[in-house]
Amino acid sequence: GRLTAIVPAAGVGARAADGTGPKQYRPIAGTAMLVHTVRALLAEPRIDRVLVAVAPGDAQAANLLAGVARVQVLACGGATRYDSVANALAAAGLAGDDWVLVHDAARPGLPADALAALIDACLPDPVGGLLALPVADTVKRAGEGEAAPRVEATLSREHLWQAQTPQMFRAGLLSEAFARVRARGEAPTDEAGAVEALGARPLLVRGSFANLKVTWPQDFIWMEKWLG
Ligand code: C5P
Numbered sequence: 073g074r075l076t077a078i079v080p081a082a083g084v085g086a087r088a089a090d091g092t093g094p095k096q097y098r099p100i101a102g103t104a105m106l107v108h109t110v111r112a113l114l115a116e117p118r119i120d121r122v123l124v125a126v127a128p129g130d131a132q133a134a135n136l137l138a139g140v141a142r143v144q145v146l147a148c149g150g151a152t153r154y155d156s157v158a159n160a161l162a163a164a165g166l167a168g169d170d171w172v173l174v175h176d177a178a179r180p181g182l183p184a185d186a187l188a189a190l191i192d193a194c195l196p197d198p199v200g201g202l203l204a205l206p207v208a209d210t211v212k213r214a215g216e217g218e219a220a221p222r223v224e225a226t227l228s229r230e231h232l233w234q235a236q237t238p239q240m241f242r243a244g245l246l247s248e249a250f251a252r253v254r255a256r257g258e259a260p261t262d263e264a265g266a267v268e269a270l271g272a273r274p275l276l277v278r279g280s281f282a283n284l285k286v287t288w289p290q291d292f293i294w295m296e297k298w299l300g
Pocket residue numbers: 079080081082083084096125149150151152153154156157176177178179285287
């Protein structure tokens with residue numbers, strides 16, 4: 073089957089908010105974050121095309137990516153990331169055994185070797201998988217609604233991984249997974265979460281620190297150095 077990348081880029085970037093608009097269009101080393109992200113995917117020859125899901129009425133992505141081969145911008149963004157991806161998947165017209173690789177617009181630092189390692193691991197696999205990193209820090213859970221947060225519990229970091237993207241699954245499995253979570257009224261924050269709801273167990277492939285999701289203002293400073 074073919075390999076199609078879907079880039080959800082319909083978020084508002086509330087946590088990085090500084091009045092400059094959605095974070096995926098902020099320049100990093102002189103180029104919009106989304107353009108770095110799309111270039112990282114296009115550098116992989118096994119990716120046939122890249123579909124970028126933006127909010128209806130958003131013309132910025134189409135302007136930035138006009139004329140770029142293998143790229144299509146779809147105004148199919150939804151209320152949540154999962155809606156944006158599900159809409160793009162429905163619009164893509166894929167066969168059930170085609171592969172889909174979903175990658176956040178907000179991860180412009182994806183290294184080519186990590187992307188290649190994920191594809192190598194997933195292509196022969198019946199389920200698919202995702203890039204992730206073993207948790208290095210001790211993890212605390214805070215109590216709810218406290219002005220000064222205090223520790224409620226310490227989680228064992230053993231066996232814990234932080235999920236990144238890309239996440240790669242067959243189109244048929246992913247559509248079935250989205251239909252299942254929608255029927256249950258759930259809103260998974262990643263594709264693997266939806267696939268797990270079917271009882272499948274995605275592969276964990278070691279990602280990279282450079283593949284961090286640009287979320288907080290200081291992340292832009294780090295990413296300027298990596299991409300600059
Ligand atoms: O909000 P978060 O950082 O988890 O967003 C991850 C990715 O999902 C971003 O690339 C963002 O643009 C995208 N997104 C989307 N549609 C939404 C919300 C987020 O495509 N409704």
